[in-house]
Amino acid sequence: KAGVTQTPRYLIKTRGQQVTLSCSPISGHRSVSWYQQTPGQGLQFLFEYFSETQRNKGNFPGRFSGRQFSNSRSEMNVSTLELGDSALYLCASSSDRVAFFGQGTRLTVV
Amino acid sequence: AQTVTQSQPEMSVQEAETVTLSCTYDTSESDYYLFWYKQPPSRQMILVIRQEAYKQQNATENRFSVNFQKAAKSFSLKISDSQLGDAAMYFCASTLTYKYIFGTGTRLKVLA
Numbered sequence: 650k651a652g653v654t655q656t657p658r659y660l661i662k663t664r665g666q667q668v669t670l671s672c673s674p675i676s677g678h679r680s681v682s683w684y685q686q687t688p689g690q691g692l693q694f695l696f697e698y699f700s701e702t703q704r705n706k707g708n709f710p711g712r713f714s715g716r717q718f719s720n721s722r723s724e725m726n727v728s729t730l731e732l733g734d735s736a737l738y739l740c741a742s743s744s745d746r747v748a749f750f751g752q753g754t755r756l757t758v759v
Numbered sequence: 760a761q762t763v764t765q766s767q768p769e770m771s772v773q774e775a776e777t778v779t780l781s782c783t784y785d786t787s788e789s790d791y792y793l794f795w796y797k798q799p800p801s802r803q804m805i806l807v808i809r810q811e812a813y814k815q816q817n818a819t820e821n822r823f824s825v826n827f828q829k830a831a832k833s834f835s836l837k838i839s840d841s842q843l844g845d846a847a848m849y850f851c852a853s854t855l856t857y858k859y860i861f862g863t864g865t866r867l868k869v870l871a
Binding site: 680682684691692694697699704705707737739741743746747748749750751752753755 | 796
């Protein structure tokens, strides 16, 4: 079985721009969640989707949004990028409450 | 609210020796799962071991085992016969549904 695939692996964006990150879950997994990892804040939950519906949401501003498609693939979008959005963004697909993570997208905002 | 605490920022172990990483958690729920994840320099989070709260028996995966003390809300990871490839950040995590709460991590160094 193929693992969780995140694209792109690396991104450099300018303040004020927007960015879209993509995640393809493990085949058969309907839950996809997103996490932000920074040295200062650690791993923080962004949101979780199941069958195209957002089930859980973390404490992030509205600039962070996501969606899930009928094939369970998910995207997250960050608008009006700030320097503090520089982080590793991890996607996880889950089955039976066990999360399997992708390799992450490293976003640098300059 | 759920919380997960890892009080050891860094640990070292000699190759082939045994090391225990500590984790405490807090939750008012009864149906939860606990996990240990490993994050090597490649940054990919790798599942090491999981424990369902309703199971009294401690989980074991090869050289990795946990000591799950439900009343004390403690969930430590024991790594036996440590190998150089075990060097990584280790994160303890808990989940009720599909929202994971992670600890701050313990960096494990394995000395040759």
